[in-house]
Amino acid sequence: MTARSVSWTDAASVAQLLARASAPRAAVQTFKIANASSAARPIPPPARAPAAAPVAEASPRAISVPPPTRLKSQFPAPKLVLTSDNPSDCVDALLAWTLDHQRCTGAFIADDNGLTLAAHGISEAHVSLVGPLLSALVSVRMIPGIDATAGALWLGNNMMSWVESRNERGGFCLGTVGSEPLSSRAFEQLKEALEITVRKL
Amino acid sequence: MTLSIAFTSLKGGVGKTTTALNCAFAFARRGTRTLLVDTDPQGAIGLSLDGVSDRAGLAASLAQGRDLPEVVKTRLPELQILPMGFVDTLAIDDLSKCARDNDILRRIVDRSQAEYDAVLFDTPAGLGGMTRLALESVDSVIAVAQCEPLALRSLPRLLDLLAQLRDAGDSCSLLGVVCNMSSFKDPVILASLEELWSLYRDSVFDTAIPRDSTFLQASRAGVPLGLLSRRAPAVAAVFDSLAAEIEQRLGVQEGGEDDGPIRLVD
Numbered sequence: 001m002t003a004r005s006v007s008w009t010d011a012a013s014v015a016q017l018l019a020r021a022s023a024p025r026a027a028v029q030t031f032k033i034a035n036a037s038s039a040a041r042p043i044p045p046p047a048r049a050p051a052a053a054p055v056a057e058a059s060p061r062a063i064s065v066p067p068p069t070r071l072k073s074q075f076p077a078p079k080l081v082l083t084s085d086n087p088s089d090c091v092d093a094l095l096a097w098t099l100d101h102q103r104c105t106g107a108f109i110a111d112d113n114g115l116t117l118a119a120h121g122i123s124e125a126h127v128s129l130v131g132p133l134l135s136a137l138v139s140v141r142m143i144p145g146i147d148a149t150a151g152a153l154w155l156g157n158n159m160m161s162w163v164e165s166r167n168e169r170g171g172f173c174l175g176t177v178g179s180e181p182l183s184s185r186a187f188e189q190l191k192e193a194l195e196i197t198v199r200k201l
Numbered sequence: 202m203t204l205s206i207a208f209t210s211l212k213g214g215v216g217k218t219t220t221a222l223n224c225a226f227a228f229a230r231r232g233t234r235t236l237l238v239d240t241d242p243q244g245a246i247g248l249s250l251d252g253v254s255d256r257a258g259l260a261a262s263l264a265q266g267r268d269l270p271e272v273v274k275t276r277l278p279e280l281q282i283l284p285m286g287f288v289d290t291l292a293i294d295d296l297s298k299c300a301r302d303n304d305i306l307r308r309i310v311d312r313s314q315a316e317y318d319a320v321l322f323d324t325p326a327g328l329g330g331m332t333r334l335a336l337e338s339v340d341s342v343i344a345v346a347q348c349e350p351l352a353l354r355s356l357p358r359l360l361d362l363l364a365q366l367r368d369a370g371d372s373c374s375l376l377g378v379v380c381n382m383s384s385f386k387d388p389v390i391l392a393s394l395e396e397l398w399s400l401y402r403d404s405v406f407d408t409a410i411p412r413d414s415t416f417l418q419a420s421r422a423g424v425p426l427g428l429l430s431r432r433a434p435a436v437a438a439v440f441d442s443l444a445a446e447i448e449q450r451l452g453v454q455e456g457g458e459d460d461g462p463i464r465l466v467d
Contacts, residue, residue, distance in 0.1 A: 005396060006350045006389070006392050006393050006396045007350065007353035007354055007356070007393075007396050007397075007400060008354050009353070009354065009356075009357055009400060011399070013357065014357060014360070014401065017357055017360035017361055017364055018401065018404055020360075020363075020364035020367065020368070021360040021361075021363035021364045021367065021375040022374050022404065105402070106402070121402055121403060122402075123398060123399075123402070157399055
């Protein structure tokens with residue numbers, strides 16, 4: 001006998017229904033966790049909602065789950081364009097781009113200490129996994145010839161995928177959570193988008 | 202603008218009335234002028250509150266062709282109740298038709314703009330009749346989900362109705378899903394909770410209403426939890442928390458976003 005979910009419902013159809021049945025929230029849906037080492041980095045503390053975002057598409061408050069008929073993979077993801085030099089805006093824009101153009105239900109951006117800089121649609125449990133996963137990858141990279149800067153982990157109902165990029169300040173991680181694995185092309189796109197963002201952090 | 206919120210579920214017995222009633226009480230305690238409207242032909246609010254079941258309400262008003270029924274005042278000046286009143290069992294089907302013909306729920310919302318900050322609708326189980334009318338009349342819908350398999354399986358049906366109503370031009374939208382009768386002791390309840398969080402993610406309110414015998418005591422006494430005794434039971438606090446979350450999601454919470462610790466001494 002195969003184990004069946006309690007709800008007999010699949011995540012994709014629920015996500016579609018939620019998108020159709022819900023209005024955009026008045027409150028900010030993304031959350032940011034203050035980085036313990038933020039004093040050493042040009043990442044401002046959690047910001048309040050800006051009075052007017054310069055580019056609506058780049059704001060996480062403009063995120064809307066795409067209509068159910070649209071399959072993200074059918075559209076080539078446009079290259080991430082950052083219109084602001086503000087690190088917080090860049091992180092938000094990367095998060096919005098990821099949610100809009102990758103097959104995922106949630107996304108997060110964390111540093112190599114596992115501290116989350118921005119996240120949307122993922123649980124605290126997923127966030128707490130980031131630190132140990134990135135630490136594990138450091139050990140994997142010690143093996144000569146292995147460039148472990150991306151990975152995926154099957155978490156029962158969800159697939160968590162992530163890519164890493166570094167600058168002189170340290171490592172950063174962009175991750176997604178979805179019901180299916182990301183394609184190789186999606187990994188490349190995520191890596192490229194993260195590298196663009198990390199240059200501004 | 203007055204908030205209009207319907208507490209809804211396809212499945213019966215999930216705690217809609219208890220949640221609506223105690224939320225209304227919590228809202229009023231927070232100073233929000235609140236009208237609690239019973240749209241359940243069974244008069245669930247009347248059955249839950251001592252002193253309300255024998256009052257005339259929505260049903261009598263519709264039957265007699267009167268305009269809008271008088272509200273029942275409560276001990277809290279900020280909380281008033283519009284009960285359903287007695288509905289003849291054979292007339293239940295006609296009630297929703299009559300209510301629709303008179304556009305009664307939307308008129309209640311419209312008339313409430315001056316007097317109330319929030320109008321909360323308790324709805325009957327199911328998605329037709331008075332429930333649908335309530336959904337068509339409000340801006341926000343809270344899905345009440347008991348932490349058990351059947352309630353979880355029926356939840357997409359409510360979302361589907363909401364989606365269809367929105368497609369048809371109605372303004373109602375899902376404000377969130379509140380877990381009711383939660384417990385970490387029972388493995389099935391725990392599995393249901395985990396799946397609810399996994400599937401509905403940030404649509405689920407952080408505040409979960411626990412399975413607690415105090416609810417039975419309040420039900421027996423016919424009072425909201427907060428009035429079960431002079432010293433309110435601890436579990437009553439979950440509704441303060443839920444009311445705060447609802448306000449936050451609607452963007453009406455004073456003080457705006459949480460901006461961290463507040464100094465005690467300036």
